[in-house]
Amino acid sequence: MMHALEIKELSKAYDSQTHALNNVSLNVKAGDFFALLGANGAGKSTLIGILTGTVNKDSGKVTIADYDIDQNFPSAKKCIGIMPQEFNLDSYQTVYNILLNQAGFFGITAKQAKPWIEKLLKQLDLWEKRSEQSHKLSGGMKRRLLLARALVNDPQILIVDEPTAGVDVELRQEIWSLLKQFNQDGKTILLTTHYLEEVEYLCNHMAMIHHGEIIAEGNVDAMMRKLDDRIYTLEVETEPTPSTIEKYQFSNQVQNRVDIKISSNQNITSLVSELEKDNVKVLDIRPKMNRVEQFFLQKLSEKSK
Amino acid sequence: MNTTEKLIALKTLFMREVWRFGRLWTQTIIPPLITQSLYLMIFGTLLGQSLPDVHGVSYLEFLIPGMIMMAVINSVFINVSISLFHMKFVRCFEELIVSGMPHWTIWAGFSLGATLRGLIIGVSVLGISTFFYPITITNVGLLLSVTLLTCLLLSSGGFLSGLLSRNWDDSVIVPTFVLTPLTYVGGVFYSIDALPDFWKTLSRFNPIYYLVDTFRASFIGHSEQPVGIAISILVLLNAVAAIACLFCLKKGYGYKS
Numbered sequence: 001m002m003h004a005l006e007i008k009e010l011s012k013a014y015d016s017q018t019h020a021l022n023n024v025s026l027n028v029k030a031g032d033f034f035a036l037l038g039a040n041g042a043g044k045s046t047l048i049g050i051l052t053g054t055v056n057k058d059s060g061k062v063t064i065a066d067y068d069i070d071q072n073f074p075s076a077k078k079c080i081g082i083m084p085q086e087f088n089l090d091s092y093q094t095v096y097n098i099l100l101n102q103a104g105f106f107g108i109t110a111k112q113a114k115p116w117i118e119k120l121l122k123q124l125d126l127w128e129k130r131s132e133q134s135h136k137l138s139g140g141m142k143r144r145l146l147l148a149r150a151l152v153n154d155p156q157i158l159i160v161d162e163p164t165a166g167v168d169v170e171l172r173q174e175i176w177s178l179l180k181q182f183n184q185d186g187k188t189i190l191l192t193t194h195y196l197e198e199v200e201y202l203c204n205h206m207a208m209i210h211h212g213e214i215i216a217e218g219n220v221d222a223m224m225r226k227l228d229d230r231i232y233t234l235e236v237e238t239e240p241t242p243s244t245i246e247k248y249q250f251s252n253q254v255q256n257r258v259d260i261k262i263s264s265n266q267n268i269t270s271l272v273s274e275l276e277k278d279n280v281k282v283l284d285i286r287p288k289m290n291r292v293e294q295f296f297l298q299k300l301s302e303k304s305k
Numbered sequence: 306m307n308t309t310e311k312l313i314a315l316k317t318l319f320m321r322e323v324w325r326f327g328r329l330w331t332q333t334i335i336p337p338l339i340t341q342s343l344y345l346m347i348f349g350t351l352l353g354q355s356l357p358d359v360h361g362v363s364y365l366e367f368l369i370p371g372m373i374m375m376a377v378i379n380s381v382f383i384n385v386s387i388s389l390f391h392m393k394f395v396r397c398f399e400e401l402i403v404s405g406m407p408h409w410t411i412w413a414g415f416s417l418g419a420t421l422r423g424l425i426i427g428v429s430v431l432g433i434s435t436f437f438y439p440i441t442i443t444n445v446g447l448l449l450s451v452t453l454l455t456c457l458l459l460s461s462g463g464f465l466s467g468l469l470s471r472n473w474d475d476s477v478i479v480p481t482f483v484l485t486p487l488t489y490v491g492g493v494f495y496s497i498d499a500l501p502d503f504w505k506t507l508s509r510f511n512p513i514y515y516l517v518d519t520f521r522a523s524f525i526g527h528s529e530q531p532v533g534i535a536i537s538i539l540v541l542l543n544a545v546a547a548i549a550c551l552f553c554l555k556k557g558y559g560y561k562s
Contacts, residue, residue, distance in 0.1 A: 014562065046562070049562060052399070052402070052403045053402050053403060053405075053561075054399050054402055054403070054557075054560065054561055054562070055561060055562045056557055056561050056562070073405065074306050074405035074407070075405075076405075077403060077404065077405030078306075078405055080403075082403055084396070084399070086396060088395055088396035088397045088399060088400070089395070089397060090321075090392075090395070090397045091395060092328065101317055101321055102400060102404065104313055104314060104316070104317025104318075104320075105314050105317055105318070105400065105401055105404035105406050106310075106314070106404045106405070106406075107306050107307075107309070107310025107311065107313045107314050107404075107406070108310075108313065109313055149400070153404075
């Protein structure tokens with residue numbers, strides 16, 4: 001299996017006005033960590049819904065682990081696990097029974113499922129909570145339980161829908177680390193997110209979706225290299241003079257903090273040296289936004305032209 | 306999925322349904338027993354004493370099968386309707402879809418769970434009614450087949466209601482505005498022979514009437530409609546309802562965008 005997911009000319013319209021997906025084509029290689037990036041309403045959830053069978057497509061072809069969903073959706077579904085964004089847990093079931101039931105829905109006997117469930121719960125630090133009803137768990141535990149449930153059938157492909165939406169920094173790091181681990185264990189991961197730093201940190205490949213269309217797709221690093229300009233925020237020792245501001249085209253000056261745009265053929269180190277020659281001492285440099293965010297905005301801008 | 310896997314999925318959903326109504330036994334099992342006991346005491350024992358015999362049996366003996374059927378009908382319908390709608394509401398119904406279990410196993414899992422609850426309620430109301438009247442069963446085969454057909458028909462009805470409801474308000478429309486009126490005018494409390502011709506004819510279009518009349522025949526040995534025709538109508542209705550459920554699941558009505 002070369003591709004875990006093959007999506008060809010996929011379209012979906014909820015009504016004549018709303019085209020959630022418009023001729024979307026996408027390939028996700030087996031073993032890849034792939035991000036589907038887009039703003040709210042871009043079409044990410046519709047795409048996931050089609051992959052998991054909760055949304056009907058209008059046209060196009062989808063192949064999951066070599067199974068065409070129009071020909072053999074049940075076999076395709078056995079190859080995927082989905083971690084949804086919402087806590088859609090059976091509220092009064094215990095942690096253990098939620099997983100046992102989900103395994104049963106996949107046709108896995110309790111005897112077969114139990115050792116795997118124990119391993120998953122221990123790996124996700126939920127073993128001690130196995131007899132707890134799911135509605136009594138903390139938000140972080142519920143997220144981990146959703147992940148455990150998505151893995152209960154040991155799928156080849158894990159689809160993770162905005163896993164860190166609304167979670168604190170600590171839990172975000174924890175989820176990132178778990179996802180990385182599962183990817184290293186050989187699972188293909190399709191991640192949808194609108195947190196751009198998540199893509200840069202986790203993913204090898206990404207596709208940007210906007211108003212139901214793919215506006216960019218490829219290797220994350222290669223795409224970042226295509227960035228025309230980068231914006232840095234500099235903290236300088238003293239408030240820059242008007243002549244310095246004009247010379248270096250500083251923007252958004254707030255006291256001794258300024259933004260500077262440098263083009264792809266410029267080098268930040270040589271710029272700092274140049275500034276110091278002009279008696280502008282740089283105390284701190286940081287990217288104004290992460291590179292994926294910049295790339296996303298650049299692509300949107302190109303699209304609107 | 307192979308056949309064994311399908312059966313495991315079906316068993317899992319069935320057990321989940323049994324667990325659900327078992328956990329909520331004070332809401333799912335006890336209330337119909339209390340309600341039916343009150344009906345039997347008030348309408349059967351107190352008021353029934355002053356009423357004439359119906360089809361050669363006392364009013365209380367006539368009433369008991371209707372009371373059992375009424376409890377079974379309501380319980381089975383509500384069981385599937387609420388359970389399925391709740392799963393849709395918290396969106397864990399999607400997990401059944403994602404798992405790839407066949408549509409018939411989803412329908413059968415809910416239906417068999419509700420059928421078991423219906424049987425428990427039916428047997429319990431029958432047990433309670435023996436405190437009021439020493440009722441006897443004259444045709445066990447007929448009793449079992451009508452009970453089974455009733456449970457499956459009403460569970461399919463509840464399934465459609467739960468699947469197609471968009472909110473909690475929708476989920477009570479059918480039980481309140483369709484099922485309860487049809488049950489009350491379905492011959493539970495009276496024989497339709499006592500009705501004027503117009504209402505008698507109208508009652509023959511009420512499927513609940515055939516359930517109650519045929520079920521009662523298995524106790525008192527007398528039915529107002531030929532049993533063969535009634536059973537045929539019930540089998541046909543069951544087939545139509547089950548096909549409707551599977552069709553809606555296949556098309557994704559009520560759960561797919």
